[in-house]
Amino acid sequence: MTTSLAAQPVPSSPGTLDIMLWVVVPYVAIAVFVVGHVWRYRYDKFGWTTRSSQLYENRLLRLGSPLFHFGILVVVIGHIGGLLVLKSWTEAVGISDDAYHVVAVALGVLAGVCTLVGAAILVYRRRTVGPVFSATTRNDKVMYVLLVGTIVLGLGTTVLGNLTEHPHDYRETVSPWFRSIFSLQPAPELMAAAPIGFRLHALAAWALFAFWPFSRLVHVFSLPLGYLTRPYIVYRSRDAQLGNRAPRRGWERTQ
Amino acid sequence: MRVMAQMAMVMNLDKCIGCHTCSVTCKQAWTNRTGVEYVWFNNVETRPGQGYPRTYEDQERWRGGWALNKRGRLKLKGGGRLRKLLTIFSNPKMPGIQDYYEPWTYDYDNLTSAPLQEHTPVAPPRSLISGEPTKITWSANWDDNLGGAPDHGDKDPLLKGISDKVKFEFEQTFMFYLPRICEHCLNPSCAASCPSGAIYKRSEDGIVLVDQDRCRGWRMCVSGCPYKKVYFNHRTGKAEKCTFCFPRIEVGIPTVCAETCVGRLRYIGLVLYDADKVLEAASTPDEHDLYDAQRAVFLDPDDPAVVREAEKAGIPRDWIEAAQRSPIHSLINTFKVALPLHPEYRTMPMVWYIPPLSPVVDIVRDTGHDAEDHGNLFAAIDALRIPAEYLAQLFTAGDVEPVDAVLRRLAAMRCYMRDINLGREPREAVAAEVGMTGEQIYDMYRLLALAKYDERYVIPPAHAEQAHGLEELATECSLDYEGGPGMGGSGPFGENSGGNSPIAVENFHMLRDRQTTDTVAAPMDKQNRVNLLNWDGKGRPAGMFPPKRRPDEGGDPAGEVDPEP
Numbered sequence: 021m022t023t024s025l026a027a028q029p030v031p032s033s034p035g036t037l038d039i040m041l042w043v044v045v046p047y048v049a050i051a052v053f054v055v056g057h058v059w060r061y062r063y064d065k066f067g068w069t070t071r072s073s074q075l076y077e078n079r080l081l082r083l084g085s086p087l088f089h090f091g092i093l094v095v096v097i098g099h100i101g102g103l104l105v106l107k108s109w110t111e112a113v114g115i116s117d118d119a120y121h122v123v124a125v126a127l128g129v130l131a132g133v134c135t136l137v138g139a140a141i142l143v144y145r146r147r148t149v150g151p152v153f154s155a156t157t158r159n160d161k162v163m164y165v166l167l168v169g170t171i172v173l174g175l176g177t178t179v180l181g182n183l184t185e186h187p188h189d190y191r192e193t194v195s196p197w198f199r200s201i202f203s204l205q206p207a208p209e210l211m212a213a214a215p216i217g218f219r220l221h222a223l224a225a226w227a228l229f230a231f232w233p234f235s236r237l238v239h240v241f242s243l244p245l246g247y248l249t250r251p252y253i254v255y256r257s258r259d260a261q262l263g264n265r266a267p268r269r270g271w272e273r274t275q
Numbered sequence: 276m277r278v279m280a281q282m283a284m285v286m287n288l289d290k291c292i293g294c295h296t297c298s299v300t301c302k303q304a305w306t307n308r309t310g311v312e313y314v315w316f317n318n319v320e321t322r323p324g325q326g327y328p329r330t331y332e333d334q335e336r337w338r339g340g341w342a343l344n345k346r347g348r349l350k351l352k353g354g355g356r357l358r359k360l361l362t363i364f365s366n367p368k369m370p371g372i373q374d375y376y377e378p379w380t381y382d383y384d385n386l387t388s389a390p391l392q393e394h395t396p397v398a399p400p401r402s403l404i405s406g407e408p409t410k411i412t413w414s415a416n417w418d419d420n421l422g423g424a425p426d427h428g429d430k431d432p433l434l435k436g437i438s439d440k441v442k443f444e445f446e447q448t449f450m451f452y453l454p455r456i457c458e459h460c461l462n463p464s465c466a467a468s469c470p471s472g473a474i475y476k477r478s479e480d481g482i483v484l485v486d487q488d489r490c491r492g493w494r495m496c497v498s499g500c501p502y503k504k505v506y507f508n509h510r511t512g513k514a515e516k517c518t519f520c521f522p523r524i525e526v527g528i529p530t531v532c533a534e535t536c537v538g539r540l541r542y543i544g545l546v547l548y549d550a551d552k553v554l555e556a557a558s559t560p561d562e563h564d565l566y567d568a569q570r571a572v573f574l575d576p577d578d579p580a581v582v583r584e585a586e587k588a589g590i591p592r593d594w595i596e597a598a599q600r601s602p603i604h605s606l607i608n609t610f611k612v613a614l615p616l617h618p619e620y621r622t623m624p625m626v627w628y629i630p631p632l633s634p635v636v637d638i639v640r641d642t643g644h645d646a647e648d649h650g651n652l653f654a655a656i657d658a659l660r661i662p663a664e665y666l667a668q669l670f671t672a673g674d675v676e677p678v679d680a681v682l683r684r685l686a687a688m689r690c691y692m693r694d695i696n697l698g699r700e701p702r703e704a705v706a707a708e709v710g711m712t713g714e715q716i717y718d719m720y721r722l723l724a725l726a727k728y729d730e731r732y733v734i735p736p737a738h739a740e741q742a743h744g745l746e747e748l749a750t751e752c753s754l755d756y757e758g759g760p761g762m763g764g765s766g767p768f769g770e771n772s773g774g775n776s777p778i779a780v781e782n783f784h785m786l787r788d789r790q791t792t793d794t795v796a797a798p799m800d801k802q803n804r805v806n807l808l809n810w811d812g813k814g815r816p817a818g819m820f821p822p823k824r825r826p827d828e829g830g831d832p833a834g835e836v837d838p839e840p
Contacts, residue, residue: 065488071512072492074365075372076404082365089364150405151372155509242491244363244470248356252467256475258525258737 034208041223042208046201049226056233057241070239076151080141088138094131095171098124103198107191117189125182132175139168163235170224177217188215194222277550278574278585280594281461281481281625282524282543282734283603284533285613286454287723288631289685290540293452295319295416297532297541301456304531305518310510312378312403315415316517317532319454323431323665324418328374331503332617333432338368339501340464340620341557349558349621351467351499359470359495368498369507376413378403384812404509421450433668437661449634449662453669456532457504457517458616458624459483461548461572462557465516468499474514479737480545481625482519490514501620527736542726544601544733545594546625547574547585557621562672565618572623573608576601597735602722603627610711610719612681614670629723630670630678632685634662649690649705656682684709688723691716 034042061068074081102124110120143164146152181187197210211219232238301317320326334340338353353359353368381398389396402409418424428434459476463483466474473489474496476482485496485505492512496505505516520530524543528534533541549572556568574581576598585595598604606613606629613627632652639655640646656663656679663682667675687709694701695717706713722730805819 066511066513068488069490069492069512072494072507073509074369074494075507075509078365078369078371082367085364150407154406239491242471244360244472244491244493246472247360247470250472252351253463254466254469254472254475255478257478258480 034212038208038212041219042197042211043201043206045223045226046206049230050201052230053232056230057238060233060238068238068242069236070242071155071236073146073152073155076155077145077149080145080149084138084141084145086138087134088142091131091133091135091138092171094127095135095174098128098131102190103195107195121187121189125178125187128178129175132171132178136168136171136175139171143168159235163231163237166224166228166231167237170221170228173217173221173224177215177221181215181217188218190214190218194218276574276581276584278547278581278588278590279478279481279550280585280590280598281546281548282459282519283481283546283625283627284456284530285542285603285606285627285629287538287540287542287629288451288453289629289633290538291319291452291454291631292538293319293321293419294537296535296537297454298415300531300535301517304520306515308510310508311506311515313372313375313415314506314508314515316504316506316515317454317456318415319452320416321419321421321450322453322669323428323434323450324421324424325427325430325432327376327415328370328503329413330430330432331370331501334501334620337370337498337501337503339499339503340622341462341467342621343558343560347558347560349462349554351464352501353468353495353498359468363470363493363495366494366498369494370497370503372404372509373413376415376417377409379409379411382408388812421448424448433665436668436673437664449637449665451631451634453628454532455502455504455616456530456626457483457519458502458622458626459517459519460625461550461553461569461623462621463500464620464622465496465500465505468495469493469514470495474505474516477521480521480524482521482524483516484518484521485514485516487511487513487515501617501622502624524734525737527734529732529734533732539731542602542606542722542731544603545598545735546601546603546607547576547581547590547595547598548572549574553623557623562619563674565621566615566671566674566677569615569618569623570608570611573604575608576604591735594735597733600733602726602731602733605718605722610684610715610722612684612719612723614677614681616669617672618670619672628670629685630666630681632682632689635659635682635686636689647689647693649687649708652686652689653683653708656686680709684711684719687711688716688720692720 111117146156146160146164193210193214197207197214200207200210211222297317298315298319302315305316306312306314315327318327326332331337331339334352340352341349342352344350351359354362379400379402382401383398385396386398400409400411401407418427421428459482461481463474463476466476466483469490470493471489471491473486473491475484475486477484490513492507492514494507494514496514496516497503497507499505505514507513508515520532523530523534529541529543533543552572556565556572559565559568574585576582576585576595582595585598586592603613607627612629614630615624615627617624635652635655636646638659639651644651646652660675663675663678664673666682667673667678671677687705691701691705691713701713703713706716711719805816810816810819
């Protein structure tokens with residue numbers, strides 16, 4: 021297994037460890053992510069919430085929470101751009117490699133730092149504000165470790181990688197590998213050739229994704245964009261199914 | 276015309292003695308759980324006073340309810356949809372726990388475990404939020420009976436609008452009690468603020484509810500409601516609010532607060548209204564016209580055209596009949612003695628109040644004049660501007676004229692009825708002075724003073740064809756529900772995770788346990804249990820925790836032993 025920081029020519033056949041890390045782990049994580057969310061939604065709608073702690077404390081939250089959340093939204097958009105947009109596409113519209121790189125690094129570092137600072141404020145708040153700390157579950161702590169760990173690894177890879185003479189072009193290794201997972205033709209040898217920072221970041225991210233459906237992070241999928249278009253007042257008939265009981269066949273309400 | 280039915284309430288403030296029975300029974304029924312210790316779906320405020328949460332009526336600060344924009348269109352005062360989404364990560368207008376109060380309990384253990392000392396040990400207060408020792412500085416009714424009013428009474432936001440400030444010196448002041456529940460508005464700004472669309476208005480009876488399965492805890496309803504009657508459960512992370520006791524209303528019995536009201540001052544009934552006119556009425560340009568605009572939205576249930584439209588809209592016949600007998604409709608539109616709470620918030624509230632005449636009566640009586648003479652009372656209503664102005668701030672956006680009219684009607688009723696009670700000839704002139712007939716005055720007196728249970732609460736049950744589906748009617752198999760039969764119990768996300776089991780199933784299991792055990796109220800493991808009342812807090816009596824696993828059972832003898840549920 022190659023460990024050099026620079027991109028290597030594609031090795032002929034990936035080893036067992038590479039297949040485990042870059043094929044099995046992603047597919048297992050994706051399966052757990054998808055099935056876990058379906059299960060959680062069916063089983064635990066009541067627990068599907070942001071579990072806001074604003075009621076306890078607002079001074080630190082007012083600063084940290086928007087910083088973290090808006091930061092990570094930009095980070096997500098950046099990842100979509102970096103992983104799913106093919107290099108040939110940006111070249112086709114005439115964006116040079118250098119220009120792409122500068123924008124990506126600048127935006128990525130800015131958003132990453134905002135996210136990390138926000139997360140630091142929120143973690144500090146969680147630890148020091150008594151009521152917030154006592155409302156923190158073990159599940160939350162695991163989630164914080166995975167989430168902050170992934171962010172730190174990602175931001176560290178971006179910053180440290182760009183301090184070297186030849187920053188690694190992840191669009192030659194990580195991005196095609198990521199796409200290869202979804203095209204069901206996994207290419208672990210690509211990822212095996214990526215620098216250690218990217219590999220650790222990816223592994224931490226898969227762990228985070230596998231844990232996601234069982235944590236409070238599910239609230240991400242409740243981003244209420246429907247609010248922008250729905251009528252202000254919602255009228256709803258008394259549930260056809262009062263209580264938890266479905267009406268029996270032939271006994272459904274007629275109006 | 277789009278006829279809809281609304282379950283509504285009127286409270287007669289003259290009768291409220293501020294006993295808080297409604298608050299306590301409501302809390303026992305709905306909010307005696309962790310996460311909602313600080314929540315009172317029903318609370319009783321002494322006015323003048325800051326209210327609960329403190330100064331909630333100051334909408335320049337809290338930005339609740341609706342406002343008209345420059346083009347005269349109705350907008351959420353707290354900002355539009357985009358602004359709501361942009362502030363979703365930290366709601367800038369949400370009251371903190373200190374604006375309500377920090378709930379507490381007492382450490383009773385100290386009473387028995389304190390070492391011998393000169394002074395009697397006390398049970399020190401502990402915060403229910405942090406668990407730490409706390410100092411009690413406020414509560415939901417800290418300023419009850421004007422307590423502490425000389426110090427902070429002037430913080431009442433309503434006093435800002437009164438030219439001649441209320442004096443808080445004893446014997447120069449006035450006060451009354453204001454019980455508050457959710458207003459179940461026709462134009463609810465909490466529902467309009469909810470990004471998830473979890474808050475909805477029931478189309479059958481207009482009760483505003485939070486769908487606990489859809490609420491995602493974005494907290495916008497808390498700041499959107501100008502009455503601050505939506506609360507955030509800090510344990511479950513969901514919004515909760517007064518439900519108008521809908522399980523009781525559905526079977527035709529009044530809410531818990533009304534049922535237990537000692538003064539019998541609450542009235543519950545249906546109002547028919549024209550849903551197409553709500554927005555227009557809420558957009559009335561002049562705040563002073565909002566009271567009349569809202570009354571104009573209500574429909575006369577005796578009008579054949581209204582009845583026809585109501586039937587077309589699918590409102591059952593018995594509901595229409597209940598609307599015709601509704602005490603709410605009589606008090607609001609026939610006798611015109613009930614007023615809405617803060618119509619200027621433009622939410623079209625549906626819990627109305629009969630303003631108290633007692634501050635005026637008390638002052639007239641204290642001056643030695645006849646407090647039941649309509650001439651004296653009318654003169655006093657005109658002369659005592661402060662009570663009337665204050666009531667106008669509460670009920671008519673500051674317009675004193677409708678408040679005066681209501682108080683005069685109540686004064687005329689006192690005077691007219693005294694003649695009858697003393698065996699004198701009642702004077703039609705007294706009734707005519709307030710634009711009523713003697714008969715109307717007598718009817719109003721009956722409703723306000725004598726009305727029995729079934730006259731105060733005219734609640735048609737949820738309709739018969741639908742009744743088989745109601746939660747607690749055992750016309751179907753009580754275990755026949757999604758995922759059943761099963762017990763409640765714990766899921767992986769805590770006590771409340773997973774689907775709820777209907778109450779009937781819990782009852783079934785409880786009854787079965789009771790019927791199949793050997794002795795009276797004896798669970799199988801009774802002999803293993805410890806009576807905590809006899810436990811002095813020291814040591815670990817046998818049976819308090821399940822026995823440790825023996826090594827041959829596969830447990831780890833060196834491992835940490837967690838108490839198992």
